[in-house]
Amino acid sequence: MGFNFYDFTALTHNIHVGLVEGFSPFMATTLEWVIVGTAYLLFVALFGLLLVYAERKVCAAFQQRLGPMRVGYWGLLQTIADFIKLLMKELIMPRKADRFLYNLAPFIVIIASFLAIAVIPFAPGLQSLDFDIGLFYLTSVSSVGVIGILLAGWSSNNKYSLIGAMRSGAQILSYELSVSLSLLTMIVFAGSMQFSTIVEGQRDGWYLFTGHIPSLVAFIVFLIAGTAETNRGPFDLAEAESELTAGFHTEYSGIKFAFFFLAEYINLFIISAVAATVFLGGWMPLHFGHLEAFNHAMDVIPPLVWFFLKVFGVIFIIMWFKWTFPRLRVDQILTLEWKYLLPINLINILLMAFIVLTKFHF
Amino acid sequence: MKSFIEYIVSIFKGLWTLLIGMKVTGKYFFTPWKNVTQQYPENREKLVMFERFRGEVIMLHNENNEHSCNGCGICEINCPNGSIEIISKSILTADGKKKRIIDQHIYHLGMCTLCNLCVKACPSGALAMGQNFEHAVWDRSLLTKVLNQEGSTIAENVKEE
Numbered sequence: 001m002g003f004n005f006y007d008f009t010a011l012t013h014n015i016h017v018g019l020v021e022g023f024s025p026f027m028a029t030t031l032e033w034v035i036v037g038t039a040y041l042l043f044v045a046l047f048g049l050l051l052v053y054a055e056r057k058v059c060a061a062f063q064q065r066l067g068p069m070r071v072g073y074w075g076l077l078q079t080i081a082d083f084i085k086l087l088m089k090e091l092i093m094p095r096k097a098d099r100f101l102y103n104l105a106p107f108i109v110i111i112a113s114f115l116a117i118a119v120i121p122f123a124p125g126l127q128s129l130d131f132d133i134g135l136f137y138l139t140s141v142s143s144v145g146v147i148g149i150l151l152a153g154w155s156s157n158n159k160y161s162l163i164g165a166m167r168s169g170a171q172i173l174s175y176e177l178s179v180s181l182s183l184l185t186m187i188v189f190a191g192s193m194q195f196s197t198i199v200e201g202q203r204d205g206w207y208l209f210t211g212h213i214p215s216l217v218a219f220i221v222f223l224i225a226g227t228a229e230t231n232r233g234p235f236d237l238a239e240a241e242s243e244l245t246a247g248f249h250t251e252y253s254g255i256k257f258a259f260f261f262l263a264e265y266i267n268l269f270i271i272s273a274v275a276a277t278v279f280l281g282g283w284m285p286l287h288f289g290h291l292e293a294f295n296h297a298m299d300v301i302p303p304l305v306w307f308f309l310k311v312f313g314v315i316f317i318i319m320w321f322k323w324t325f326p327r328l329r330v331d332q333i334l335t336l337e338w339k340y341l342l343p344i345n346l347i348n349i350l351l352m353a354f355i356v357l358t359k360f361h362f
Numbered sequence: 363m364k365s366f367i368e369y370i371v372s373i374f375k376g377l378w379t380l381l382i383g384m385k386v387t388g389k390y391f392f393t394p395w396k397n398v399t400q401q402y403p404e405n406r407e408k409l410v411m412f413e414r415f416r417g418e419v420i421m422l423h424n425e426n427n428e429h430s431c432n433g434c435g436i437c438e439i440n441c442p443n444g445s446i447e448i449i450s451k452s453i454l455t456a457d458g459k460k461k462r463i464i465d466q467h468i469y470h471l472g473m474c475t476l477c478n479l480c481v482k483a484c485p486s487g488a489l490a491m492g493q494n495f496e497h498a499v500w501d502r503s504l505l506t507k508v509l510n511q512e513g514s515t516i517a518e519n520v521k522e523e
Binding site for chain 2: 058060061062063064065066069320321323324325340344
């Protein structure tokens, strides 16, 4: 079983063949589920911890501080220590809370994140679901999380939680529109909703560059709407530490709170990964039309590294937003969406369709 | 039509102001050597407190172990929470006169709020605010300090009480 760092198709295929040969078909499928599930669980947990650490460090740098420095070298073990502390905390159940929904809500939120992460192509062959409606599927399942947030606020029997959940619901439902429309612009350009086709289409240049102005506008709109969809600052009025204590997860503690916290950062990763895949070429190395030598030099860097470089670039920009801009009011958030992003998006789609029809793109 | 132009202008104006904000924080991010955080126990040797920092009340002594306190007790009267006690004693001067001078200037750091009133009230400028802030001790009685040093005398030029 050869290990190729540039193409994982052979590796995953070999694992599949080995399992089918060694076990009955039912056992082989079950084992594959377990392996894939464990891999995603591990990735989500570790990447979540890494993102929390990165967020604290980036936030500190934006505020001319150092951030965590004491636990481990440059505070590297800080989030692990925090996580252990979270696991050992007592699970508190508010009086008169709706027990069933209260316990269910964190799982809905985290399941929505897990469903969405399944279609992200990490590298060639490293994608568990690659079907023809990939982007459509992703926008659908990523909005399931809002049900969990609404349930969490509703069942906590706490007015601040309910206000936070309602704000969050209004916000996510509105911005879903912008996310979908900006992705639709790129679907018009790419001619496909399948992730592998979209990535393959960017072999000679990222869509951000080849799509002229419409794809640039779509990228900016997607970044804004994506930030809003993940409930991050400056659109964090659902949590609004200073006014609503913590919004919908006020009453949660211990591992259930950790689920919400983790889901938030995984959603950040998903939004960044989608932006990186649709606009910046996913795992495809940076290629310019005819510069053969340059293209070959770029090919040396493995696709996995390219993917995470781009994802971290987008994550950095979104963190930059969070630690720069002040929080918007509810009416300002809805104004931004319905009066600005939506009309811009609609005109943008028209423009993109015009460009595609006249074959004006590269 | 006019409102439409205003709408378009507001989009670009909004984006421009956002970019200005990002430039400010970006400058902070990309100049990490200008960070304001000080890592305290590590930089203990090099740590310099700022000029007006109030760590504790001290009595100034010159190189001949002389201070300027004549034991008038104005600081004791001015202290709002009784952190200062002046214990004076009488001595005979060379020309046979009786004179009251300071014996012990007792300062209770545990009660002091570092309000600076004693320093302001002192007519002869004997007191000052020290920069030392590491006051942790194992016993509360150690917080009671005698400010005039052992064997110190009053400086020549300090005016009599």
